[in-house]
Amino acid sequence: MNHEIADVKKQEHVLACLSSAPSNTKIIRTAAMMAEAFNCRFTALFVETPAHSHSAPQDKQRLETNRKLAEKLGANIETVYGEDIPYQIAEFARISGITHIVLGQSSVTKRHIFGKPSLTQLLLSYVPELDIHIIPDKATDTTYHPKKAKNNNNEKFLKNAVKSVLILLGATLLSLIFNEIGFTRPNIIMVYILGVLLTSIVTSHRVYSLISSIASVFIFNFLFTEPRFSLSAYETGYPVTFIIMFLTAYVTGTFAIRYKEQAKQSAKIAHRTKILFDTDQLLSKAENKEAILQTAGQQIEKLLGRGIVMFDNRERKLSDPMLFPENEKLSYDRAKELAVAQWVLEHNHIAGATTERFSDAKYLYFAIRLNERVYGVIGIDAKNGALDASENSILLSILGEAALALENEKNAREKEAAAILAESEQLRANLLRTISHDLRTPLTTISGNAGNLMRNSESFDEETKQQIYKDIFEDSMWLANLVENLLYSTRIEEGRMTLNTSPELVQEILDEALLHIKPNIQNHNISVKTQEELMLINADAKLIIQVITNLVENAVKYTPENTEIIISIEKEQNMACFKVADHGNGIPDDEKERIFEKFYSGKHKIADNRRSLGLGLYLCKAIVEAHGGTISVNDNKPMGSVFCFTIPLKEVPVHEQISDYGC
Numbered sequence: 001m002n003h004e005i006a007d008v009k010k011q012e013h014v015l016a017c018l019s020s021a022p023s024n025t026k027i028i029r030t031a032a033m034m035a036e037a038f039n040c041r042f043t044a045l046f047v048e049t050p051a052h053s054h055s056a057p058q059d060k061q062r063l064e065t066n067r068k069l070a071e072k073l074g075a076n077i078e079t080v081y082g083e084d085i086p087y088q089i090a091e092f093a094r095i096s097g098i099t100h101i102v103l104g105q106s107s108v109t110k111r112h113i114f115g116k117p118s119l120t121q122l123l124l125s126y127v128p129e130l131d132i133h134i135i136p137d138k139a140t141d142t143t144y145h146p147k148k149a150k151n152n153n154n155e156k157f158l159k160n161a162v163k164s165v166l167i168l169l170g171a172t173l174l175s176l177i178f179n180e181i182g183f184t185r186p187n188i189i190m191v192y193i194l195g196v197l198l199t200s201i202v203t204s205h206r207v208y209s210l211i212s213s214i215a216s217v218f219i220f221n222f223l224f225t226e227p228r229f230s231l232s233a234y235e236t237g238y239p240v241t242f243i244i245m246f247l248t249a250y251v252t253g254t255f256a257i258r259y260k261e262q263a264k265q266s267a268k269i270a271h272r273t274k275i276l277f278d279t280d281q282l283l284s285k286a287e288n289k290e291a292i293l294q295t296a297g298q299q300i301e302k303l304l305g306r307g308i309v310m311f312d313n314r315e316r317k318l319s320d321p322m323l324f325p326e327n328e329k330l331s332y333d334r335a336k337e338l339a340v341a342q343w344v345l346e347h348n349h350i351a352g353a354t355t356e357r358f359s360d361a362k363y364l365y366f367a368i369r370l371n372e373r374v375y376g377v378i379g380i381d382a383k384n385g386a387l388d389a390s391e392n393s394i395l396l397s398i399l400g401e402a403a404l405a406l407e408n409e410k411n412a413r414e415k416e417a418a419a420i421l422a423e424s425e426q427l428r429a430n431l432l433r434t435i436s437h438d439l440r441t442p443l444t445t446i447s448g449n450a451g452n453l454m455r456n457s458e459s460f461d462e463e464t465k466q467q468i469y470k471d472i473f474e475d476s477m478w479l480a481n482l483v484e485n486l487l488y489s490t491r492i493e494e495g496r497m498t499l500n501t502s503p504e505l506v507q508e509i510l511d512e513a514l515l516h517i518k519p520n521i522q523n524h525n526i527s528v529k530t531q532e533e534l535m536l537i538n539a540d541a542k543l544i545i546q547v548i549t550n551l552v553e554n555a556v557k558y559t560p561e562n563t564e565i566i567i568s569i570e571k572e573q574n575m576a577c578f579k580v581a582d583h584g585n586g587i588p589d590d591e592k593e594r595i596f597e598k599f600y601s602g603k604h605k606i607a608d609n610r611r612s613l614g615l616g617l618y619l620c621k622a623i624v625e626a627h628g629g630t631i632s633v634n635d636n637k638p639m640g641s642v643f644c645f646t647i648p649l650k651e652v653p654v655h656e657q658i659s660d661y662g663c
């Protein structure tokens with residue numbers, strides 16, 4: 001049962017209707033209280049009518065204050081466009097799942113912004129299922145009526161007046177011609193109606209078409225009705241004709257004006273919708289943080305036609321400002337503006353010009369945020385005044401979209417980093433597991449053998465002792481080589497593999513490698529084939545020796561005792577080619593590539609208890625490639641494998657070879 005109540009509560013959604021009326025604050029507060037009591041969503045809606053653009057500045061300002069109040073009280077601000085206010089509210093309520101609509105009493109009876117007195121009835125007829133709350137307010141300012149902006153622009157007035165007079169003169173001239181030709185009165189009336197229609201189209205206010213309609217009636221009466229050139233008329237029907245003429249002219253003109261305003265409004269909406277749509281598209285294509293901020297900045301600049309400054313959030317510090325348009329100059333007190341932007345970044349709150357905080361700033365700053373996370377700050381040049389409600393709501397949508405895109409980009413980056421981390425963690429875990437396992441066996445053998453020698457050395461005959469010494473030696477050599485390989489691979493992984501290269505003779509490197517390897521090989525026959533021609537390479541000798549050691553150790557490890565291992569060096573074009581050939585079982589084709597992978601130690605384990613870590617060839621490949629060479633494995637004939645690695649030869653003039661290397 002309680003769950004049911006909770007469910008019902010969750011679905012409640014309170015809507016406050018925004019207006020520029022002083023009493024609107026009470027409506028907003030009541031709606032906010034209701035939303036709090038229901039613990040539900042709260043939206044404040046403003047229906048922008050075509051007439052809104054002509055509102056007086058103080059009304060616009062009050063609307064702005066009301067909008068801010070609603071926002072402060074937790075409302076989601078929305079703007080819809082249309083002339084039929086109750087219809088727009090009802091449509092919005094239906095689409096957004098509103099359950100309670102809060103209106104002011106003044107809105108119902110006398111508010112212009114909510115139009116007709118029948119707003120509640122209309123609303124009820126559109127959405128009878130909703131609760132409509134009418135808020136009585138004794139303190140309502142009954143003298144309040146929304147005012148139109150005063151057109152104190154004399155030049156504009158003069159222009160409109162001249163246009164109206166010229167049209168009227170034109171209509172009169174045409175009518176005089178018609179009269180001369182002998183056209184009937186109704187034709188002349190039509191000419192005047194056409195004149196009023198034209199006036200309403202070319203002028204910016206309906207007062208001109210009103211005056212024009214009245215003037216048309218008087219001129220028609222004066223010039224074209226008997227007695228002519230007087231304002232009286234003989235025919236009894238004329239007063240009716242005049243009234244109908246006036247009404248037709250005026251109504252036609254009014255419709256033309258309304259149509260013009262609607263067309264303007266539609267164009268504005270289409271422009272804004274297009275910007276929103278484009279923003280969506282562009283943001284989805286933006287690949288990184290910078291591109292997202294650039295897109296948002298450009299689109300907002302297009303939307304508002306004002307200078308924009310954007311900052312990225314770099315660990316709670318502002319990035320360098322990005323300016324839109326690009327050639328925009330920050331001509332104000334930079335340090336002061338940056339301080340406001342920094343405040344917005346830290347407090348996740350709007351501030352700057354036209355707000356209560358830092359109102360002396362030149363820009364208005366918004367946080368680009370998603371919930372509590374601030375991704376950046378945008379500043380909007382406020383020299384042309386505050387943003388209107390619809391600009392504000394579209395701006396917030398674009399900022400919301402940008403923040404979402406930034407969040408997605410951040411998530412993608414974090415996921416990638418987590419995947420890399422997981423991979424390296426996994427590798428590290430693998431490495432530790434494998435190493436611990438691999439170290440244990442030889443260490444147990446070494447410590448066991450050494451312990452035996454310590455405790456029972458007298459009881460062992462010489463041959464057994466030699467065998468034990470040999471085992472200890474072999475195991476420790478293996479361990480030493482493993483540690484060497486491990487150290488090199490960690491250096492590769494951490495990107496610290498720096499080559500200490502110097503010009504080296506290939507033959508000398510091989511000799512040194514054999515010096516290390518040979519003492520440890522007792523049960524295989526090693527043969528070496530070198531070339532007469534001396535080859536010089538630029539290499540880190542220690543690393544190349546490690547490669548040869550690994551290859552030969554493998555050949556020993558993976559081939560039967562007493563088989564032959566042939567080590568050779570050849571010159572192949574401009575490369576020195578090292579080859580280690582054995583006569584073991586060879587490597588199946590499907591493993592030839594994989595054996596160079598890290599920790600890959602082949603499908604077919606060897607019978608010998610030799611340990612296999614899968615690092616040797618991985619390291620060989622890394623070292624050879626770091627020297628600009630390649631490594632590969634082929635089948636040996638009749639059996640076994642041939643490992644071959646190449647290192648670029650160093651070009652040396654003949655005289656240098658002789659003098660430097662004494663050959």
Ligand code: ADP
Pocket residue numbers: 550554555558559582584585586587595596600601602603604611612613614615616617618641
């Ligand atoms: P490890 O020898 O520690 O396993 P390596 O990277 O040196 O690691 O070798 C990878 C695998 O390649 C070996 O486990 C083995 O299966 C195969 N392999 C290497 N050298 C030879 C060889 N000469 N003959 C047959 N198999 C070999």
